[in-house]
Amino acid sequence: MAVSFRIRVDMIACDGRGLCADLLPERIRLDDWGYPMIDPTSVSGVVLDHARRAVAACPVLALKLEAVRGS
Amino acid sequence: MIAHELPSSPPLSTGPSLPRLLSALDEQSGGATSLSAHRRTYPPPTPARRQPAESYIAAVEKAGLRGRGGAGFPTGRKLRTVSEGQGRRVVVVNGSEGEPASAKDGLLLTRAPHLVLDGALLAAAAIAAREVFVGIERGKVAALRAIHHAIAERVHAHEPMVPVRVVELPERYLSGEESALVHLINGGEAKPTSTPPRPYQRGVGGGPTLIDNVETLCHLAQIVQWGPAWFRSQGTVEEPGTMLLTLSGAVGRRGVCEIPIGMSLATILSSSRPNAGGISAVLLGGYYGTWLSVADARVATMDNATLRRMGSGLGCGAVIALPPHACALSETARVLTWLAGQTAGQCGPCVHGLAAIAGGMRELAAGTASLRTLESLHRWGDQVEGRGACSFPDGAVRLLRSALKVFNNDVARHISHGPCSAAAHQPVLPIPSANVVSWR
Ligand code: SF4
Ligand code: SF4
Numbered sequence: 170m171a172v173s174f175r176i177r178v179d180m181i182a183c184d185g186r187g188l189c190a191d192l193l194p195e196r197i198r199l200d201d202w203g204y205p206m207i208d209p210t211s212v213s214g215v216v217l218d219h220a221r222r223a224v225a226a227c228p229v230l231a232l233k234l235e236a237v238r239g240s
Numbered sequence: 241m242i243a244h245e246l247p248s249s250p251p252l253s254t255g256p257s258l259p260r261l262l263s264a265l266d267e268q269s270g271g272a273t274s275l276s277a278h279r280r281t282y283p284p285p286t287p288a289r290r291q292p293a294e295s296y297i298a299a300v301e302k303a304g305l306r307g308r309g310g311a312g313f314p315t316g317r318k319l320r321t322v323s324e325g326q327g328r329r330v331v332v333v334n335g336s337e338g339e340p341a342s343a344k345d346g347l348l349l350t351r352a353p354h355l356v357l358d359g360a361l362l363a364a365a366a367i368a369a370r371e372v373f374v375g376i377e378r379g380k381v382a383a384l385r386a387i388h389h390a391i392a393e394r395v396h397a398h399e400p401m402v403p404v405r406v407v408e409l410p411e412r413y414l415s416g417e418e419s420a421l422v423h424l425i426n427g428g429e430a431k432p433t434s435t436p437p438r439p440y441q442r443g444v445g446g447g448p449t450l451i452d453n454v455e456t457l458c459h460l461a462q463i464v465q466w467g468p469a470w471f472r473s474q475g476t477v478e479e480p481g482t483m484l485l486t487l488s489g490a491v492g493r494r495g496v497c498e499i500p501i502g503m504s505l506a507t508i509l510s511s512s513r514p515n516a517g518g519i520s521a522v523l524l525g526g527y528y529g530t531w532l533s534v535a536d537a538r539v540a541t542m543d544n545a546t547l548r549r550m551g552s553g554l555g556c557g558a559v560i561a562l563p564p565h566a567c568a569l570s571e572t573a574r575v576l577t578w579l580a581g582q583t584a585g586q587c588g589p590c591v592h593g594l595a596a597i598a599g600g601m602r603e604l605a606a607g608t609a610s611l612r613t614l615e616s617l618h619r620w621g622d623q624v625e626g627r628g629a630c631s632f633p634d635g636a637v638r639l640l641r642s643a644l645k646v647f648n649n650d651v652a653r654h655i656s657h658g659p660c661s662a663a664a665h666q667p668v669l670p671i672p673s674a675n676v677v678s679w680r
Contacts (some may be wrong), residue, residue: 179434179629180627200593200623201588201593201620202589202596203618204587204588204589204627206623206627210427218552
């Protein structure tokens with residue numbers, strides 16, 4: 170069983186400056202007010218690297234990588 | 241020690257047919273049913289033990305009871321999940337009724353407080369909970385008084401029970417949101433918290449917490465008393481039992497009534513209004529609900545299976561009939577403006593999105609909106625849905641979408657010709673005053 174990863178945002182913590190959308194355009198777009206809209210498709214390879222970078226860069230630790238068990 | 245007061249007549253062997261819950265009200269006094277009167281029908285609940293009472297959980301599962309607070313989750317499954325959780329289990333009676341068009345839970349708390357407490361204590365026995373909390377909004381003075389008095393009656397009668405505490409809630413829509421309720425009881429503000437963990441996993445004091453609506457717990461008490469087969473003798477197979485409705489707007493008799501689930505909406509409306517003057521739409525589920533066109537209202541039955549096909553749902557059971565002279569768009573704009581003001585202010589899409597949606601809807605109502613405004617409203621709905629930490633903004637989006645669909649002719653006319661003549665009328669739906677309320 171392989172483990173894949175998905176991005177999640179804690180909307181209460183997020184302050185919507187949109188840094189993450191710059192670092193992970195593959196999965197994150199901003200809404201009309203600048204808050205991240207996340208594509209729930211799992212990430213791997215180079216996109217996973219970008220995701221890790223975005224998670225590390227979020228100033229309020231609102232972004233998380235969540236392990237999903239799949240086949 | 242004073243002996244238990246003996247019931248003056250033996251408890252009924254079969255339950256009431258209709259009404260069920262409302263039969264617990266003392267029609268003669270018009271006040272709260274006393275403990276001694278209540279005990280003529282209902283025996284004292286078996287005290288909570290260290291082990292969950294499997295038979296109660298099984299009975300509620302068999303009965304197929306679903307929550308009557310709006311979400312409609314199977315109560316038996318909730319009981320079972322919490323009963324299997326590790327830690328000090330707690331029951332919370334959700335007596336917050338922040339929905340302006342609903343009055344049924346307040347009625348049960350005020351007039352049948354012992355049925356509510358029986359339900360809560362039986363639920364506590366079912367999951368082996370060590371404590372019960374009853375949350376009621378600070379301003380519901382009669383309900384608070386009735387529950388405090390009912391608890392005192394039980395203490396005086398030496399009925400064995402786990403500690404029951406009454407918690408006063410701020411008068412806000414979100415006080416009834418489960419994580420907000422738990423946060424408040426734990427000493428925080430009545431604002432939703434990030435999930436997981438959900439209250440059934442880690443709630444009050446960190447223990448598994450069962451949160452049930454007032455009406456739901458009253459049904460639970462009756463199921464334990466008269467059994468699942470009796471419960472299922474009303475309602476539909478999928479959604480058994482009766483439910484309370486709160487009728488308002490262009491109806492002859494406003495107030496709370498009890499119906500078997502699946503009853504025809506047309507019958508409910510016509511039997512409540514001998515002075516029939518026509519209606520232009522029905523708002524089902526209250527301000528957090530959805531609009532139903534007159535054509536749909538004519539054929540709708542009051543069950544979620546049918547209503548979902550019409551893009552609607554029972555919600556908390558509030559039914560508002562819109563009179564023909566009202567402007568549905570202005571009414572929706574006012575409700576959405578109120579809802580936007582109820583945000584907990586924590587999540588960007590909820591704060592900014594609901595404000596934008598309410599603003600766009602006000603423009604539509606005023607006749608100053610363009611086709612682009614309409615486009616934006618649709619996009620904002622899509623952008624806000626599912627993006628709050630709690631599901632509060634999703635309800636506002638549902639209301640918006642149902643309005644744009646059901647009143648699409650009005651929308652087009654307002655855009656092309658400006659506001660309708662109805663917009664000049666006094667608004668119909670009452671909006672609670674916008675007093676600043678604390679979060680505790
Ligand atoms: S970087 Fe963090 S705070 Fe900024 S928008 Fe993204 S999730 Fe929100
Ligand atoms: S979605 Fe809205 S109501 Fe829910 S937690 Fe976020 S800000 Fe509060």
